[in-house]
Amino acid sequence: TSFFNIINLNNTENLYDFQSLKNPQDFLNTNKEILKGGVIIVATGAQEYKPYKPKEFMYGTNPGILTQSEFEEKLSKNEINAKRIAMIQCVGSRNDERNYCSRICCNVAIKNALKVKEQNPDTEIFVLYRDIRTYGFNEKFYKEAREKGIIFIGYEKDKQPNVSVEGGKIYVEVEDRYLHANIKTDVDFLVLGSAIIPRTDAHNLSEMLKVPLTQSGFFLEAHMKLRPVDFATEGIFICGLAHSPKLLSESISQSLAAAGRASIAALETIPDNEPKxxxxxxxxxxxxxxxxxxxxxxxxxxxxxxxxxxxxxxxxxxxxxxxxxxxxxxxxxxxxxxxxxxxxxxxxxxxxxxxxxxxxxxxxxxxxxxxxxxxxxxxxxxxxxxxxxxxxxxxxxxxxxxxxxxxxxxx
Missing domain, CATH: 3.40.50 (Rossmann fold)
Structure with missing residues (x-):
C-alpha cells in the first residue's frame, strides 16, 4: 500500500476534472487532493427502486405503503404494531424495463415477516409473489415462515395485485393463480419488495473510467468465467452491487477476489520516482x-x-x-x-x-x-x-x- 491509495468514488460529482489531469494515474478525491493511483476497484453499490413515477401500488399516497428497506427501519425501532400486513414482490423488476431478478427481495421479505411474527405472533402476513427465490440454504427460512402461518399467494405477471386507498385504509386485491379466485383485504401496512437498480451516476463513472455497462445499467466484467472481477480496461476491477444484484455473501466473496486481483496489479506498477x-x-x-x-x-x-x-x-x-x-x-x-x-x-x-x-x-x-x-x-x-x-x-x-x-x- 506504499505506492497507491484507496479512495471512495461514491461521489463522482467531485471528480469532474479527472480526464483533464496530465498523468492518468493522478485523480481527485472528494477533498480535492491529488492521489497517486495504481489500481481502482469500483465498489459503488446500487440503490433501491422507489416506485414514485408512476405511483406503482399507490406508493407515496399513504404512510402505510413502504418499501422493504423503509419497513425494515421501522421494524428495527419496534414501530410496527399491525393487525394485517401484505407484501408484494418483484416491484420494478422482472418486467419489460428490468428483466432481471434482484435476488435479495424474497429473502428480505421473509426475514422481515419472521421478525414481525416474533414481535407480534397474532399479526396476519400475506406475501404476494410471482416466484419465491430463496437462494441456497435460505430455503429453510421459507419453510419456517409457512410453518409460522405466513400466507404466500402466487399471482401471474399480467395479473398484478391492485391497490387502492379508501378512507385512509389500504386495500389489496389479487387473483390467486392456483385457486383462480380474487382475494381482497384491507391491511395496515403494504410493503413493496422493490428492485435493486444501478446508481444514477453509474453512466458518468463509466465514461470517466472508460469501462462498459450492461443493458441494465450495471458495470460489465471482462469475462463472466475467466475474468469475473476484471474490466477489459487494465488496472480497474469490480465487485458488489455495482456489478449486479447479489447476496451479501456473494458481495464479500467478490470483494475478496477483486482485492486479490488488485494487489497483484498494484505490485506490477512501480512509480517513476522509485528504483526498478x-x-x-x-x-x-x-x-x-x-x-x-x-x-x-x-x-x-x-x-x-x-x-x-x-x-x-x-x-x-x-x-x-x-x-x-x-x-x-x-x-x-x-x-x-x-x-x-x-x-x-x-x-x-x-x-x-x-x-x-x-x-x-x-x-x-x-x-x-x-x-x-x-x-x-x-x-x-x-x-x-x-x-x-x-x-x-x-x-x-x-x-x-x-x-x-x-x-x-x-x-
Missing amino acids: IIGFVCNWCSYAGADNAGVSRFQYPPNIRLIRVMCSGRVEPEFVYNALLLGADGVFIGGCHINDCHYISGNVHAEKRIKNKKGVKEYVKDAGLDDRRVRLEWVSAAEGQRFANVVKEFTEELKNLGPNSLKLKIR
Whole structure:
C-alpha cells in the first residue's frame, strides 16, 4: 500500500476534472487532493427502486405503503404494531424495463415477516409473489415462515395485485393463480419488495473510467468465467452491487477476489520516482530464498521483479545490459553459495563473468553508469531474511544513486 491509495468514488460529482489531469494515474478525491493511483476497484453499490413515477401500488399516497428497506427501519425501532400486513414482490423488476431478478427481495421479505411474527405472533402476513427465490440454504427460512402461518399467494405477471386507498385504509386485491379466485383485504401496512437498480451516476463513472455497462445499467466484467472481477480496461476491477444484484455473501466473496486481483496489479506498477530492479535468481537457492522470505513474511521493498533461471551461471551479460537499457535502475543476480552449486561450478562462472576484468561490471562502468547498479549475492533456500535484507540494501543504494541515466538518454 506504499505506492497507491484507496479512495471512495461514491461521489463522482467531485471528480469532474479527472480526464483533464496530465498523468492518468493522478485523480481527485472528494477533498480535492491529488492521489497517486495504481489500481481502482469500483465498489459503488446500487440503490433501491422507489416506485414514485408512476405511483406503482399507490406508493407515496399513504404512510402505510413502504418499501422493504423503509419497513425494515421501522421494524428495527419496534414501530410496527399491525393487525394485517401484505407484501408484494418483484416491484420494478422482472418486467419489460428490468428483466432481471434482484435476488435479495424474497429473502428480505421473509426475514422481515419472521421478525414481525416474533414481535407480534397474532399479526396476519400475506406475501404476494410471482416466484419465491430463496437462494441456497435460505430455503429453510421459507419453510419456517409457512410453518409460522405466513400466507404466500402466487399471482401471474399480467395479473398484478391492485391497490387502492379508501378512507385512509389500504386495500389489496389479487387473483390467486392456483385457486383462480380474487382475494381482497384491507391491511395496515403494504410493503413493496422493490428492485435493486444501478446508481444514477453509474453512466458518468463509466465514461470517466472508460469501462462498459450492461443493458441494465450495471458495470460489465471482462469475462463472466475467466475474468469475473476484471474490466477489459487494465488496472480497474469490480465487485458488489455495482456489478449486479447479489447476496451479501456473494458481495464479500467478490470483494475478496477483486482485492486479490488488485494487489497483484498494484505490485506490477512501480512509480517513476522509485528504483526498478530486475532480479535473475537461481532456481535451487536464491529463488527458494525469496519464496522463504514471502512465506515467513519478511518485509522487503516491492521494487524488484524476479526472473527464475536454472543457475546464476546461465545469466548472460546481454541479460544485464538489456535490462539496464530497457529501464531497470539496477540488476540483481542471486545464486547458491560457493561450493553449493547444483551444477558444481555455475556460481563460480557467474562471479567471474560479473566481477573479473572485462566483466559485466567493467562494461557497465564504461557505459557511464556506476557499477554498483549490478549486484551479485549468494542466498541459500533457508536464508529468507538475508534475501529481504539484500533487497532492502540494494533498493536504498539505488535511491542514493538516482535514476538510470542511460535509460533516460535512450527515451
